[in-house]
Amino acid sequence: MDASHDPKQNHLLAAMPPSILKRLIPDLEFVDMPLGEVLYEPGAQLRHVYFPTTSIVSLLYVMANGASAEIAIVGNEGILGISLFMGGQTTPSRAVVQSAGFGYRLTANLLLDEFNKAGPVLNLLLRYTQALITQMAQTAVCNRHHSLNQQLCRWLLLSLDRLSSNNLDMTQELIANMLGVRREGVTEAAGKLQQANLIHYSRGRITVIDRPGLEAQACECYAVVKKEFDRLLHYP
Amino acid sequence: MDASHDPKQNHLLAAMPPSILKRLIPDLEFVDMPLGEVLYEPGAQLRHVYFPTTSIVSLLYVMANGASAEIAIVGNEGILGISLFMGGQTTPSRAVVQSAGFGYRLTANLLLDEFNKAGPVLNLLLRYTQALITQMAQTAVCNRHHSLNQQLCRWLLLSLDRLSSNNLDMTQELIANMLGVRREGVTEAAGKLQQANLIHYSRGRITVIDRPGLEAQACECYAVVKKEFDRLLHYP
C-alpha cells in the first residue's frame, strides 16, 4: 500500500520512549506478511515478536476436531507473541495473517532483555496472567462450539480444582448465570449427570461422585486450561 | 474450613521468593470472603489485590441488558486485580465470590512498588496485553449472547479499525472460520447488510459503505473493546 515504511506505523513501537526505540531500530526487521502466513503454531517456540503495520493477524484457537474460532484480532495497534514476555514462551493459539501487509519483527532475545531487568514477582504474576488468558480464550471457544452438557462438566471441574473438597455449594440458578444460559438448561444437564451417577445434588449443594466420569464428558477445554495452568505455574 | 491459615495456601504467594514473601507478610491482610461479595466492579479503582486461599471468585462480564457470562474462575491458584499491575488500573469485568472462603489481600500501592522498578517498555506492553485480554473476554461474551448478524458487524468494524481503508479482502468462507460459524450463515448475514446498503461485496472483497450503520447493528462488544483500547493505549 504505502511505499514508505516506518516502524512508527505500529502504534506500540511509536509509543516507546524515543531513546529505547532508537536502540531497537537497527534490530527491527521489515517483513512481508502475506495472506495466510502462520506466524506461530500452538506450542511452538517463538523466535520473534511481530509488530504489524499494514497487516492484520488473527489469533485462532483450533480445537481437536478442527473447528476453530478467532479469539482476538491484532493489527497495527499491537504485537504478536505476548507469551514470550509473559514468560510462558508458548501459547495454545495460532497466529494467522488475515489481511496481507507488512510489519516489523524483533528477535525474541532482544525483547526479553528488556524484561529480564524486572524481578521475580513480576515474572510470576505475568505467568499467571498468561494462564488466565488461556482460560478466557478457551471460554470463548467453548461458548461457541460446545454443548451445555460439556460446558457444565468443564465448569464443575474447573471449580472443583480450586477447592479441596468434592462439594460445591451453588444453586443451578447461579451456575446458569456463570455459564450465561437458562436455569432450566442447567437443571436438565445436571439431571443427566445425576442419572449417570456422576454427581449428586440437592438444594444448592453439588457433590461429585465420579470425577473421571465427569472428565470424560467434559470438552477438551477443561484439559487444555488445566494443562496450561500446570505448565505455567508448576511450583517446584 | 481449615482452622489454621497461611498465606502459602495461595499458590502464587507460595511461589514467591521467600525473601520477598517475608517482606510482604506483615502487609497481607487475612480476609473473610463471603458468598456473593463483590471484590470489584467494572471500572472501579482497585485498592487491593486479593489472593484467595479457600474461596473461589468468578470474573463476570455483565452486558448492558443485564445478561452475563463468566469469563474466568480464580481460586487459590491465582490473584484478583491483575489490571492493577497490567497498568490499566481498572477492568470492564466484575469479580464476585462464587464460593465462600478466605483469602489475603494486599494494598495496591505495595504491589505496585514491586512493579515500578521495571521500565517503560514493560509498562507499555502490559497495557497492550490488558487491552487484548479485554478483546478476548468480550469475544467470549459475544459468542454466548449475540446473533451472528451482530457478531459479523463487530468483526468487520474491529478489522477495519486495524486497516486504513474501507476495503477488506476476505471471503465469506474465511470470515466464517474466524467467527466459528457456517459459511452459509455468513452469506445470509452479509446479504442482509448488503441489502441494507451498509456494505458491498463480491468475490472476496468487502467494501464498507455506511460505517455508522454498521456500528448501529453491532452489539455493544465492539464499542467496549474499542473504548478499552483507546483508554489503555491513547498514545499522546
Next chain:
DNA sequence: CGCTGTCTGTGCGCTAACGCACATAGCGTA
C-alpha cells in the same frame, strides 16, 4: 472463447437452546 475452480446464494430438515408458564419438593421457622 470456453473451461475450471472458487465464491456466493438458496432450500430443507434437524437440533440445541430459548422464553414462558406452571408443577413439585425440600428446608426453615413460627
Next chain:
DNA sequence: TACGCTATGTGCGTTAGCGCACAGACAGCG
C-alpha cells in the same frame, strides 16, 4: 405441624444456527 420461600422439575411452542445438497455466478487462464 403447617406455612412460605427457594430450589428444582417439566412441558411446549419458537428460533437461530447447523449440516447437507446443489444451483448460479464470476474470474482467470489456456
